Amino acid sequence: MSRIAVTEKIVTTKVSKGLKWEDVAKKVGQSKEWTTALCLGQMTATPAQAKVLGKIFGLSAEEQKWLQVVPYKGSLPTSVPTDPLIYRFYELVSVYGTTFKELIHEEFGDGIMSAIDFKMDMKRQADPNGDRVNIVMSGKFLPYKQY
Amino acid sequence: MSRIAVTEKIVTTKVSKGLKWEDVAKKVGQSKEWTTALCLGQMTATPAQAKVLGKIFGLSAEEQKWLQVVPYKGSLPTSVPTDPLIYRFYELVSVYGTTFKELIHEEFGDGIMSAIDFKMDMKRQADPNGDRVNIVMSGKFLPYKQY
Amino acid sequence: MSRIAVTEKIVTTKVSKGLKWEDVAKKVGQSKEWTTALCLGQMTATPAQAKVLGKIFGLSAEEQKWLQVVPYKGSLPTSVPTDPLIYRFYELVSVYGTTFKELIHEEFGDGIMSAIDFKMDMKRQADPNGDRVNIVMSGKFLPYKQY
Amino acid sequence: MSRIAVTEKIVTTKVSKGLKWEDVAKKVGQSKEWTTALCLGQMTATPAQAKVLGKIFGLSAEEQKWLQVVPYKGSLPTSVPTDPLIYRFYELVSVYGTTFKELIHEEFGDGIMSAIDFKMDMKRQADPNGDRVNIVMSGKFLPYKQY
Amino acid sequence: MSRIAVTEKIVTTKVSKGLKWEDVAKKVGQSKEWTTALCLGQMTATPAQAKVLGKIFGLSAEEQKWLQVVPYKGSLPTSVPTDPLIYRFYELVSVYGTTFKELIHEEFGDGIMSAIDFKMDMKRQADPNGDRVNIVMSGKFLPYKQY
Amino acid sequence: MSRIAVTEKIVTTKVSKGLKWEDVAKKVGQSKEWTTALCLGQMTATPAQAKVLGKIFGLSAEEQKWLQVVPYKGSLPTSVPTDPLIYRFYELVSVYGTTFKELIHEEFGDGIMSAIDFKMDMKRQADPNGDRVNIVMSGKFLPYKQY
Amino acid sequence: MSRIAVTEKIVTTKVSKGLKWEDVAKKVGQSKEWTTALCLGQMTATPAQAKVLGKIFGLSAEEQKWLQVVPYKGSLPTSVPTDPLIYRFYELVSVYGTTFKELIHEEFGDGIMSAIDFKMDMKRQADPNGDRVNIVMSGKFLPYKQY
Amino acid sequence: MSRIAVTEKIVTTKVSKGLKWEDVAKKVGQSKEWTTALCLGQMTATPAQAKVLGKIFGLSAEEQKWLQVVPYKGSLPTSVPTDPLIYRFYELVSVYGTTFKELIHEEFGDGIMSAIDFKMDMKRQADPNGDRVNIVMSGKFLPYKQY
Amino acid sequence: MSRIAVTEKIVTTKVSKGLKWEDVAKKVGQSKEWTTALCLGQMTATPAQAKVLGKIFGLSAEEQKWLQVVPYKGSLPTSVPTDPLIYRFYELVSVYGTTFKELIHEEFGDGIMSAIDFKMDMKRQADPNGDRVNIVMSGKFLPYKQY
């Protein structure tokens, strides 16, 4: 058994039961973004969270333990994603990568935006020309230090 | 001559004159995000914008013309970026890619967030535990249609 | 279970029953292009369409549910396709890619042809020198906007 | 000197003179699709065509000779294109590749659509929901023969 | 079931029964080159040929149907083959690729040698310094046309 | 200076003087296949051959010396060639690679066809359905020996 | 001009003057590890540090400005380094990567060792069996947070 | 059976029993770094160590034998690791690779730090600004010799 | 069944029985180098050798037949090997590749050292500073011929 097997069971159960990530997140008591990433094998659960997920998805005690093991992260099968939705995010990195770099350095100096001390919120933004996806990212700035 | 040569001239002039992207953007009359991407060879200028940039960066008439030519986009030298700041964005796509996918589909159905009808705002978010980088992305949802 | 398993079952059943995509499409009530892409795991079915496909290919209720889940898209095993028929399309992108770019920008300005708000029609074109494959593609032009 | 140098000269001259591919094509007497591909270093000119292009772009006799040499084809710097417009065509191959294959084989049997005995026509298609790019491709079907 | 499974069954049966491709080809009534490629999952059989192969390799009716389905072609596990015998052919393309190009263009103009309307004959060539492999390839020349 | 520079000079001179490989080969006294490969930087000349080529292409004494140095071989810029003519040869290796392997082993046992003790002859084959490219390859069989 | 040009000038001057990184670092007033990384184009200088380096390496005012611009980081020409000394470090990541992961998670929980809030000290460790390279790395642990 | 199967069994058992690498290491009598690498399939056990591990993880006699077979090393599924914790180590090699090289050569001359005659110690370093990961590496310097 | 399955059975049996390649080779009557390569799926056995191996490793008649089939060669899972022992050989090719080339051409002219008509002997070389691995390779020189 492995974390991947648990992820597959969660995904399969979600389809057969017709669950929604948003509802799962409410029961877990965290945001839908973090909770979905947890269920897809990218984050680590507390024992209590694992128990909640165990109830929702019918996971055994051992499967719940795997949710508490830090996973080998990275959710994509290829380094350049083929799925059109995910590719658009990759394209943003490709087209705007140097822009991100210039503007963050201009504001903060040398360093990075943390992808660890990080949170994100995704929601629908009503628009008469067609609704929009709105994503707010917030990551701590970490300065390179001299030593 | 090519757009790449113009980009290099802009970047070099910016360093020697000690300019800031934010100030360049104000003169161009657009956001700092779009303007920086334009200067880095990813977007296309109107004749008026090219003239403004021409004044700021000392560009010839022909160099200004190149700013009005749609560039071959993609700002990174490798498909997986080596620069730590840019890599963190790639890592977000890698770790959260399937989460983006699940949540957008849950909210909107099959389709994508456009990276073309897209805008972005990046700013400093004061925080007692260390300031944060705050990025708001807004992209039109485009549904796959049946035919 | 996963969408891939459903795709394999569809393909296997098609071979053993000797079905034609065109006939499947008529029953589904959509074009043969979109319907084939759906059956090959690239598009998403409505419940009614899933039911029709379920009858044709003998799919269980759960398998029909998978047809309604947005799939991870990309139908090729390698980034440069090895199959000669598919490679010819890749070659068109390689040889004519910059031509596509120049002419669409010349006509429309900076932007792209959508691969999402897109449809396609493929048919036989009789020709005394050997019949031809005729493909008509139609994708919405999406302009890059300044912000 | 090489064909690449001639291509660069043509592209640079086009920008500085503000020419349009469509007008170039009319003078050459061929379609805008083929003529653009020729100018971008993918096709081979006759002596008469080279002369016409020589006049338009100010090419020397030797540069005109290079236009008559069959070029090493392939117009993209990476096997997966980074430019968003060109990538959408790559994505069509990725998402619809197996669909192309199934439908052409269903209609014609084993073989390919030629990318050599091939022509293409791209035009604007007016649409109240936003104009569309319309592309008609026509390639001879070439059957695999048994021997 | 899939074509790959049928290929594996054919290969396994050939080993256990000690068959020769040349004898298989005689029964199929085609050349040993085409017949071997068919058995290795690269070509498409007629119903009659599938029946003959079914008898030789003990294939079920469904397995015979798979032989009549156009396969996803490409017989190698890596883009640069590791097997020394196959690599030598890759090396010929690498070392002589530009020579092939120059000489075919010199003789025929711009175009290609078809790999579809193609046949091949491989035989032993006796030689006092060690016998040689003799391969005769014949592919239709396909000219690029202007349009 | 390097062999690559000499190759470029030869190719450039050939275009400007309008020479043919076949005529060059006759003066060198070898086949057009080997001579073209030599001129394209893949083979090694004798002093006499270098002198002949020096006269034809206007090469200095030092450039002639470079023709006598064994070059770093491999004539293609990418491991999978993008040029359509050369790609077809790659495709033959991909589609027929395992067939080559099976038939050569069936006839000769374990070993390879040498790509070193190798020669090749390419010619036009008249055909009412369109002329064909005819290539005859002959390579010494080299058996793997046990030790 | 670019940062890469400044790096090359520094490296060339270091060779011609026979300087040592350790001495450069003393004048800069930082560790030899950080200072070397700065000189090799991976870190960002303060104006005062740039001035010191300017004196040592004979850099112009503009070159000193480039030292203060955050560079595009990543010092290796290939994703798997070919240089034997650097490869050994890559090999440590390859062989011990999962061990690093297990032990840091066992001690700290889910998170990473920062490569930004990081310092390093490298020194000679005398040893009768042959002196050893001793490297002490210290990176802040950054926990993944739930949100 | 293979070493990989044994590794998977060890990892699975560790999760289900809730074991710690540090405790396993104490029983084996070696450091936690080496012991974890051994358990993850990168090092080779003595018969006595295999017996100890066999008791801890419930391994059969044959599974214990596999622990004594030198494994095919390399613990990562991709050449650039996707897991954020492991990637940071890769990033250190990328950013500091040339610095490692310069400083080791400055101190020792031409040669490498051995990754074989190597040991490592990883521990928590308390810090008021957030605890740190402290890693001490020690590898024998191996000089290139002239011959 | 396939050759790979036979290789796995041989390797597994070797571990469980505690056999040595050197002893296997003596029974086969060939060198330990060739025999090990045979057992690892890289060489082809005679019927008599297959019988001997069948007895040693408990192989069925069909498994023995597979040993007599020429295998698809190449023993490594990645093009750049991750295993440290094997990587060192790759590193020798990387560092000394051009040296091999220069010296063999200096001695023999244009051509190669055959990897087919090749043999190798590996043995321990006692040395007071630590024993050494001694490898003697002998490959027939094959000259490129003009034609």
Add this chain to the structure above:
Amino acid sequence: MSRIAVTEKIVTTKVSKGLKWEDVAKKVGQSKEWTTALCLGQMTATPAQAKVLGKIFGLSAEEQKWLQVVPYKGSLPTSVPTDPLIYRFYELVSVYGTTFKELIHEEFGDGIMSAIDFKMDMKRQADPNGDRVNIVMSGKFLPYKQY
């Protein structure tokens, strides 16, 4: 200036003067293998050796200094070499890689053959069936140690 420029000058001078590596090596006082690798930019010279090479190849004082700087090693432009002579060595690693591994471990236990404490001797081996290339490699065995 860089080491690469010095290497190119050495190679160019060698061709124009018609020198032999073997004679260069004699003057340097080291083996032809090590000396050639030095001249090709893979090894590091002492001041005295640099002076000798400076005289032979007409190198300036600064160029001689570069010969004393440890180079970034790896002599091949691609990770899988295209040159047939060098590829044969790569092929040996590919075909015999696991054999090297098994036999060295069988004789020495876990560890590697050093590619640093390494020497090599290449010579012609007369043979009535065609002369052979004989290479003797000797590398210190380095055992993995437990800690």
